[in-house]
Amino acid sequence: xxxxxxxxxxxxxxxxxxxxxxxxxxxxxxxxxxxxxxxxxxxxxxxxxxxxxxxxxxxxxxxxxxxxxxxxxxxxxxxxxxxxxxxxxxxxxxxxxxxxxxxxxxxxxxxxxxxxxxxxxxxxxxxxxxxxxxxxxxxxxxxxxxxxxxxxxxxxxxxxxxxxxxxxxxxxxxxxxxxxxxxxxxxxxxxxxxxxxxxxxxxxxxxxxxxxxxxxxxxxxxxxxxxxxxxxxxxxxxxxxxxxxxx
Amino acid sequence: xxxxxxxxxxxxxxxxxxxxxxxxxxxxxxxxxxxxxxxxxxxxxxxxxxxxxxxxxxxxxxxxxxxxxxxxxxxxxxxxxxxxxxxxxxxxxxxxxxxxxxxxxxxxxxxxxxxxxxxxxxxxxxxxxxxxxxxxxxxxxxxxxxxxxxxxxxxxxxxxxxxxxxxxxxxxxxxxxxxxxxxxxxxxxxxxxxxxxxxxxxxxxxxxxxxxxxxxxxxxxxxxxxxxxxxxxxxxxxxxxxxxxxxxxxxxxxxxxxxxxxxxxxxxxxxxxxxxxxxxxxxxxxxxxxxxxxxxxxxxxxxxxxxxxxxxxxxxxxxxxxxxxxxxxxxxxxxxxxxxxxxxxxxxxxxxxxxxxxxxxxxxxxxxxxxxxxxxxxxxxxxxxxxxxxxxxxxxxxxxxxxxxxxxxxxxxxxxxxxxxxxxxxxxxxxxxxxxxxxxxxxxxxxxxxxxxxxxxxxxxxxxxxxxxxxxxxxxxxxxxxxxxxxxxxxxxxxxxxxxxxxxxxxxxxxxxxxxxxxxxxxxxxxxxxxxxxxxxxxxxxxxxxxxxxxxxxxxxxxxxxxxxxxxxxxxxxxxxxxxxxxxxxxxxxxxxxxxxxxxxxxxxxxxxxxxxxxxxxxxxxxxxxxxxxxxxxxxxxxxxxxxxxxxxxxxxxxxxxxxxxxxxxxxxxxxxxxxxxxxxx
Numbered sequence: 001x002x003x004x005x006x007x008x009x010x011x012x013x014x015x016x017x018x019x020x021x022x023x024x025x026x027x028x029x030x031x032x033x034x035x036x037x038x039x040x041x042x043x044x045x046x047x048x049x050x051x052x053x054x055x056x057x058x059x060x061x062x063x064x065x066x067x068x069x070x071x072x073x074x075x076x077x078x079x080x081x082x083x084x085x086x087x088x089x090x091x092x093x094x095x096x097x098x099x100x101x102x103x104x105x106x107x108x109x110x111x112x113x114x115x116x117x118x119x120x121x122x123x124x125x126x127x128x129x130x131x132x133x134x135x136x137x138x139x140x141x142x143x144x145x146x147x148x149x150x151x152x153x154x155x156x157x158x159x160x161x162x163x164x165x166x167x168x169x170x171x172x173x174x175x176x177x178x179x180x181x182x183x184x185x186x187x188x189x190x191x192x193x194x195x196x197x198x199x200x201x202x203x204x205x206x207x208x209x210x211x212x213x214x215x216x217x218x219x220x221x222x223x224x225x226x227x228x229x230x231x232x233x234x235x236x237x238x239x240x241x242x243x244x245x246x247x
Numbered sequence: 248x249x250x251x252x253x254x255x256x257x258x259x260x261x262x263x264x265x266x267x268x269x270x271x272x273x274x275x276x277x278x279x280x281x282x283x284x285x286x287x288x289x290x291x292x293x294x295x296x297x298x299x300x301x302x303x304x305x306x307x308x309x310x311x312x313x314x315x316x317x318x319x320x321x322x323x324x325x326x327x328x329x330x331x332x333x334x335x336x337x338x339x340x341x342x343x344x345x346x347x348x349x350x351x352x353x354x355x356x357x358x359x360x361x362x363x364x365x366x367x368x369x370x371x372x373x374x375x376x377x378x379x380x381x382x383x384x385x386x387x388x389x390x391x392x393x394x395x396x397x398x399x400x401x402x403x404x405x406x407x408x409x410x411x412x413x414x415x416x417x418x419x420x421x422x423x424x425x426x427x428x429x430x431x432x433x434x435x436x437x438x439x440x441x442x443x444x445x446x447x448x449x450x451x452x453x454x455x456x457x458x459x460x461x462x463x464x465x466x467x468x469x470x471x472x473x474x475x476x477x478x479x480x481x482x483x484x485x486x487x488x489x490x491x492x493x494x495x496x497x498x499x500x501x502x503x504x505x506x507x508x509x510x511x512x513x514x515x516x517x518x519x520x521x522x523x524x525x526x527x528x529x530x531x532x533x534x535x536x537x538x539x540x541x542x543x544x545x546x547x548x549x550x551x552x553x554x555x556x557x558x559x560x561x562x563x564x565x566x567x568x569x570x571x572x573x574x575x576x577x578x579x580x581x582x583x584x585x586x587x588x589x590x591x592x593x594x595x596x597x598x599x600x601x602x603x604x605x606x607x608x609x610x611x612x613x614x615x616x617x618x619x620x621x622x623x624x625x626x627x628x629x630x631x632x633x634x635x636x637x638x639x640x641x642x643x644x645x646x647x648x649x650x651x652x653x654x655x656x657x658x659x660x661x662x663x664x665x666x667x668x669x670x671x672x673x674x675x676x677x678x679x680x681x682x683x684x685x686x687x688x689x690x691x692x693x694x695x696x697x698x699x700x701x702x703x704x705x706x707x708x709x710x711x712x713x714x715x716x717x718x719x720x721x722x723x724x725x726x727x728x729x730x731x732x733x734x735x736x737x738x739x740x741x742x743x744x745x746x747x748x749x750x751x752x753x754x755x756x757x758x759x760x761x762x763x764x765x766x767x768x769x770x771x772x773x774x775x776x777x778x779x780x781x782x783x784x785x786x787x788x789x790x791x792x793x794x795x796x797x798x799x800x801x802x803x804x805x806x807x808x809x810x811x812x813x814x815x816x817x818x819x820x821x822x823x824x825x826x827x828x829x830x831x832x833x834x835x836x837x838x839x840x841x842x843x844x845x846x847x848x849x850x851x852x853x854x855x856x857x858x859x860x861x862x863x864x865x866x867x868x869x870x871x872x873x874x875x876x877x878x879x880x881x882x883x884x885x886x887x888x889x890x891x892x893x894x895x896x897x898x899x900x901x902x903x904x905x906x907x908x909x910x911x912x913x914x915x916x917x918x919x920x921x922x923x924x925x926x927x928x929x
Contacts, residue, residue, distance in 0.1 A: 038556055125457065133745070189406070
């Protein structure tokens with residue numbers, strides 16, 4: 001198929017960016033979206049134009065490194081990561097707009113690459129269970145109800161890609177945050193730090209400039225791992241409980 | 248030859264004596280290599296005794312000691328967290344935008360541990376035995392025993408961190424049997440075990456970032472190791488955003504940068520997985536051990552065209568119920584498989600290996616799939632392959648994995664419960680519905696057992712340079728068992744390295760060196776010159792195009808089956824490719840900005856040099872063992888034939904200089920607790 005691509009090009013964090021238009025012929029429907037961009041980049045390189053910078057690593061939907069706004073949707077039209085989106089979701093003659101994640105706390109580094117280090121800083125502020133290596137009791141010392149273990153796993157599948165933030169009109173990271181609070185807060189090991197964790201992580205979330213949640217639900221719709229919206233209710237409940245205790 | 252000796256003093260084998268010399272002219276024989284840190288005495292107390300013998304570092308001194316760790320996967324991330332908790336001053340580097348993205352995250356199956364929670368006869372001894380045997384007797388027994396021993400602690404640690412392993416209704420951890428072993432010792436978190444373990448290590452590491460003991464440098468690529476006055480004292484990195492070439496100095500350097508499967512261009516590794524950190528260390532004097540040992544996984548989704556950027560693995564468990572076949576007649580290959588009648592199908596594994604059928608080991612299943620496609624009976628889209636003479640050929644690279652019988656026998660519902668997520672993944676990538684039409688599979692490079700040579704303390708032959716995880720060679724011999732990669736990464740990171748590195752650091756802090764030290768100046772200048780060189784060539788071809796061509800050479804001649812003739816051809820082709828690279832590379836953009844083409848150029852040339860060494864190693868090893876199959880060394884039935892009398896050694900290669908022969912050092916593998924045996928699958 002033949003495509004027209006409108007791609008955001010920006011030389012660096014401070015430069016002004018603009019949309020650039022490229023024609024790409026001979027795209028196979030078996031290509032992944034990123035392989036289509038690889039082909040474009042080979043073409044650009046051959047023509048003496050610098051290739052489009054974009055992030056990707058595992059290309060199997062698990063590392064969370066890739067992420068593009070495709071025709072205004074985070075990760076494009078399917079419920080999956082950008083690397084798992086294939087060109088059979090498009091048709092000959094399509095015009096496709098490709099932009100980086102849109103959110104102030106994710107500044108553009110170059111072209112389609114953004115800086116998501118705010119997520120690391122949120123994890124640094126309590127997104128863990130304090131257990132030094134070697135201090136652990138036997139793994140069977142504390143049984144965990146299967147229902148809770150399954151819930152913890154379901155939300156722990158978050159890949160930290162940032163699609164939730166990019167999709168949210170408020171630029172909120174509440175889904176990311178809620179997933180981590182629910183994961184660690186569902187397990188018995190996570191209880192001792194449950195209150196301090198939520199207060200600290202929410203504080204960092206706000207300090208990074210992420211917006212507040214107004215229950216729009218775009219985040220859950222865009223999430224490639226289908227993290228459910230109700231993790232945000234749990235986040236709010238945990239925050240309320242902790243604050244009521246004076247944390 | 249003798250029976251296993253519990254005191255660990257009487258060997259069960261003699262040192263091997265190599266009679267063949269296929270690689271004559273391509274290498275120089277160096278002095279034999281001995282692991283001076285190898286422990287002695289009863290095998291089951293070796294690690295315990297060594298931990299006691301290794302000196303401690305006073306807690307007050309730890310913060311004065313700087314540790315550099317390159318890589319944030321299980322091996323690197325776990326080590327950064329643990330050493331940070333101990334109070335050392337850790338600097339952690341990764342090329343990704345966050346430590347959480349390292350490719351350990353993609354491991355699906357699980358992690359082995361000798362917990363014996365199922366009371367099915369498992370033990371440290373059994374895990375040890377299975378791992379040495381699975382590695383085709385090409386690993387060190389002391390290292391493997393230690394791995395089995397600490398495996399149980401890993402599970403405890405991960406559970407304490409909140410890793411959500413699968414549980415039973417009683418709330419206790421569930422286990423499954425994996426990779427053909429007869430005990431259930433594999434812990435798992437659905438098909439995402441690697442992700443959950445990595446997030447656990449990442450969170451532990453981020454906690455230390457908050458505590459101020461770990462400083463993380465993301466989007467930084469290590470491009471050189473600094474060796475000053477005989478010790479590794481730091482690294483040179485490039486900040487991938489600003490392009491700044493920086494030096495980082497420390498008392499000790501750890502390389503935990505993963506495997507080099509991407510030397511084949513197409514593999515199940517991440518796009519960025521590379522050999523550069525390890526290869527730069529190799530060029531500075533670190534030995535590269537057994538580089539030819541490559542694991543090829545039989546059940547991956549086939550290549551669809553020359554746009555292909557990576558390959559995706561599907562769990563091997565599919566072979567439990569799927570039947571593998573190709574058309575008997577090449578003219579049927581383009582047909583809809585449902586229109587090919589039963590009598591025109593060749594269920595070749597069931598035909599050749601009637602007792603194991605579709606469940607033959609990974610390497611046999613892989614090799615036979617290639618043979619079928621080489622015969623012209625492959626299925627799926629024909630893809631372009633470049634022949635050694637430069638001509639192009641269209642070949643179908645795929646075989647059917649058919650669930651029609653399983654669906655008829657068990658019902659679609661049961662198949663869905665068992666394999667639903669894999670079928671969904673397949674459908675997403677191929678656009679085909681595997682419930683209706685047979686899946687297509689083809690082997691792909693998955694893991695490398697070779698890596699930097701390390702002693703029992705995980706220290707390379709460069710003093711102060713350590714190496715852990717897939718980047719080192721030590722634990723898997725010639726073949727890795729399923730669910731053992733995660734085990735090794737975390738064993739090294741949480742439990743081994745922290746207990747061995749303290750013996751080294753007990754002599755520190757070492758004399759401070761600064762940016763003006765000649766070794767630092769020289770290493771930095773080398774990096775800057777290389778970068779400038781890449782940009783100055785201004786030829787016609789992208790780095791990716793060289794990388795792809797290298798991958799085709801490696802896959803054809805140093806892949807599933809290797810022969811003397813093929814390997815010699817490959818070495819010639821790789822040397823030509825290297826020459827062309829340095830004269831015809833095209834990298835646009837600048838050095839002082841994010842430049843992905845520039846990053847690829849550096850990685851590609853290191854892969855090219857590694858590829859040549861892999862071929863020389865494979866050429867020298869005229870035996871078949873584990874993931875290394877030499878056409879010249881097989882039984883009448885086409886099974887791998889080991890030559891313990893000639894090759895029961897670790898091949899540790901020393902860099903011989905630019906365009907000079909590498910130097911081979913042999914470390915004999917001597918067993919006391921185990922006796923070597925040949926495997927058989929008929």
